[in-house]
Amino acid sequence: MAAAAKAGNGVPVYVMMPLDSVTMENKVNRKKAISAALTALKSAEVEGVMIDVWWGLVEREAPGKYNWSGYTELLEMAKKHGLKVQAMMSFHRCGGNVGDTCTIPLPKWVCEEIDNNPDLAYTDQWGRRNYEYISLGCDIESVLKKRTPVQCYAEFMSDFKDNFNHLLGDTIVEIQVGMGPAGELRYPSYPEQSGTWKFPGIGAFQCYDEYMLRSLKAYAEARGKHEWGSTGPTDAGEYNNWPEDTTFFRKGGWDNEYGQFFLTWYSQMLLDHGDRILTSAHSIFHNTRVKISVKIAGIHWHYGTESHAPELTAGYYNTRSNDDDHDGYRPIAQMLARHGATLILTCIEMRDHEQRQDAQCAPEKLVKQVALATQEAQIPLAGENALLLYDEDAHEQIIKVSQLAFEGISDDRKMCAFTYQRMNPHLFQPDYWKKFVAFVKKIKEGKGTP
Secondary structure, three states, X not given: OHHHHOOOOOOOEEEEOOOOOEOOOOOEOOHHXXXXXXXXXXXXXXXXXXXXXXXXXXXXXXXXXXXXHHHHHHHHHHHHOOOEEEEEEEOOOEOOOXXXXXXXXXXXXXXXXXXXXXXHEEEOOOOOEEEEEEOHHHOOOOOEXXXXXXXXXXXXXXXXXXXXXXXXXXXXXXXXXXXXXXXXXXXXXXXXXXXXOOOOOOOOOOXXXXXXXXXHHHHHHHOOOHHHOOOOOOOOOOOOOOHHHOOOXXXXXXXXXXXXXXXXXXXXXXXXXXXXXXXXXXXXXXXXXXXXXXXXOOOOOOOOOOOOHHHHHHOXXXXXXXXXXXXXXXXXXXHHHHOOOEEEEOOOOOOHHHOOOOOOOOHHHHHHHHHHHHHHHOOOEEEEOOXXXXXXXXXXXXXXXXXXOOOOOOOOOOOOOEEEOOOOHHHHOHHHHHHHHHHHHHHHHOOOOO
16 A cells, blocks of 8 residues: 555545445445446545445344345445445444444344343443443453354454455455444443533543453452452543543542553553454455554544543553653554554544644644654554545645654655545535545645645
């Protein structure tokens, strides 16, 4: 993919397909409209499209019974139009996150297993379950019809490879590996569904299911801290608190001995989860000429505080103070580097001064920190916009950031790709389409930067 960027000084653009591009009946949705849209994207010199390949559609009916028919049709359409594909292995549920326009549950048989054993779902300290993604606490437990979740993900990817081997490397150029809610490597710490969380709340730790607590207990006992092994922090506030409302996220909480103990365990569990799934993905796709990538959430609110509370609850141990300075993105980048994977970061379109100042939002500073972490780990960085966008100022910001012209970043580095969220009718409205075409041209040429 890096080679594609060398054509000019710029960055290739992909466009996310609608979430429901394949129906629950495994057919291409709005086929004529999709075909017309693909024709338009090709004419705009877009590199390709990103397609969510939903676990809940393909392996819906029974374990190991895969139905790829809708994706076979959709991928052939992309090939026919001369567009490359980023295929997202979507092991999460669709519905309840920013931009979700439809509901696609986890496979039926998985939902049945969760009904039988609710501890397969992420759980907060108040007992609220989250059904977006299976708790990573049971990654290697045979809880899904005698298979582990990681086995299920690996066998899904392996069957995808077997079915689409003829397209790998030419049409399908990237496998984005889903690792959590919204396909991101994180805990579901800020769920929007039912109004549980609202921006800019700090979110809540998700470590109260049986499997996570079992791991915490073992971790505490191995370190001679038995008294810390029975629960997560009980003074970390609620979803919509601000850091200063809580004891844990004020000075002397997150950065004391207990805080460091808990956050080290919680973030390492997330890293281990990513490592397990990437080990499978790498062994499956290593000789197919596709690149593997992993998405990280752009959690930019309260970034200006010392505790970085929303990042901590999501599993990114990223703090800033004189006494306790943790770079939460360096270990993630290093883990991805072991598997030759690309890091994808959202929120590329945002500017610090446009965000809520009272919530100390700093998306540009976050992007720079992640860019430095990927440079140090020597892995490529790709970007996405976090929110739907239709204005030229945001286009210019994306072009500027895609060049990675930050202090401390070497001159030859730029993003390897940018994926635009998302294909919808508004994108093709004449006024905006003209702006979008100009944006694609500029970012591919590396123009429009100051």
